[in-house]
Amino acid sequence: MPSTHTILVTGATGNVGRHVVSGLHALGADVRAMVRTPETADLPEGVEVVYGDLTQPATLEQAADGTASVFLLWPSTDISDAPAAVEVFARHASRIVYLSALEGPTNQRPNGHWGDVEDLVTQSGREWTFLRPGGLAANVLGWADQIRTGVVRWPYGNAGRSLIHEADIADVAIRALTEDGHVGAAYPLTGPEVLTQAEQVRIIGETIGAPVRWEEQPIEEARENLTTAWGDPAFVDMALAAWAEMVDTPEQVVATAEAVTGTPARPFRQWARDHADDFR
Numbered sequence: 001m002p003s004t005h006t007i008l009v010t011g012a013t014g015n016v017g018r019h020v021v022s023g024l025h026a027l028g029a030d031v032r033a034m035v036r037t038p039e040t041a042d043l044p045e046g047v048e049v050v051y052g053d054l055t056q057p058a059t060l061e062q063a064a065d066g067t068a069s070v071f072l073l074w075p076s077t078d079i080s081d082a083p084a085a086v087e088v089f090a091r092h093a094s095r096i097v098y099l100s101a102l103e104g105p106t107n108q109r110p111n112g113h114w115g116d117v118e119d120l121v122t123q124s125g126r127e128w129t130f131l132r133p134g135g136l137a138a139n140v141l142g143w144a145d146q147i148r149t150g151v152v153r154w155p156y157g158n159a160g161r162s163l164i165h166e167a168d169i170a171d172v173a174i175r176a177l178t179e180d181g182h183v184g185a186a187y188p189l190t191g192p193e194v195l196t197q198a199e200q201v202r203i204i205g206e207t208i209g210a211p212v213r214w215e216e217q218p219i220e221e222a223r224e225n226l227t228t229a230w231g232d233p234a235f236v237d238m239a240l241a242a243w244a245e246m247v248d249t250p251e252q253v254v255a256t257a258e259a260v261t262g263t264p265a266r267p268f269r270q271w272a273r274d275h276a277d278d279f280r
């Protein structure tokens with residue numbers, strides 16, 4: 001057993017990390033939030049906030065010092081600094097819970113940077129748990145400006161998704177960080193239902209009390225807009241191909257979050273209620 005119980009949370013200001021921090025703090029755990037701008041972090045009173053930049057591994061030494069476990073996310077597809085970062089975390093902590101991603105219906109090792117970071121974590125020799133969500137419901141915050149106009153113009157309105165509430169991922173993370181029964185598990189995580197993108201928009205409109213209409217966007221227009229917005233043509237192609245596939249083969253629903261936490265995953269309608277102010 002490590003002599004400390006300090007849990008380091010990276011991505012502490014993000015959708016998932018913010019809930020991991022507040023959930024651990026509410027449990028009375030010794031939580032340390034790693035952020036890049038402590039002045040604006042706005043985390044619960046009493047939480048230790050430290051500076052750290054994943055792309056500057058030297059800055060991680062102090063953040064990781066004296067920790068027992070780490071909640072890790074990797075915030076971009078560029079993982080050139082990930083080997084050094086994982087090495088620092090693994091030298092200090094005995095457990096790493098990594099926010100990865102779900103790949104296909106069989107929960108196999110994900111492609112791309114998620115799988116590469118999983119490999120780094122397993123090779124570190126430390127205890128590990130992988131959280132593999134499908135789509136985060138928080139992705140639809142990207143529609144907020146359009147929702148305020150009453151029309152969302154986007155491709156593939158019939159793509160069926162099982163988006164997960166970020167708080168459900170955090171609840172699983174907290175279990176994996178604080179309990180011993182999750183070591184070596186790679187958990188596929190989804191929301192409790194499949195909704196098309198057009199249905200998601202309708203539900204947000206109903207929740208905020210202002211009807212919102214879906215308008216199907218031609219693919220080439222979407223490709224151009226998304227490439228400008230995201231700056232990564234390969235990622236845009238991947239997203240468009242994935243949505244196209246979800247029209248005929250909607251995403252699956254898995255009950256892992258409930259199996260781990262004992263509480264059913266939150267429905268999208270609840271996510272919309274929790275975020276109503278973000279769309280008003």
Ligand SMILES: NC(=O)c1ccc[n+]([C@@H]2O[C@H](COP(=O)([O-])OP(=O)(O)OC[C@H]3O[C@@H](n4cnc5c(N)ncnc54)[C@H](OP(=O)(O)O)[C@@H]3O)[C@@H](O)[C@H]2O)c1
Binds near residue numbers: 014036054055
């Ligand atoms: N969106 C999806 O559908 C989906 C699906 C599967 C997996 N995922 C994975 O989930 C993760 C994103 O989780 P999220 O939505 O909770 O995060 P998020 O809301 O996108 O926030 C990103 C977090 O990472 C931090 N960060 C960014 N660059 C950093 C750096 N160089 N050093 C240290 N911290 C840095 C940000 O902190 P600052 O406040 O300093 O910016 C912020 O706390 C990603 O790894 C993504 O691949 C997402």
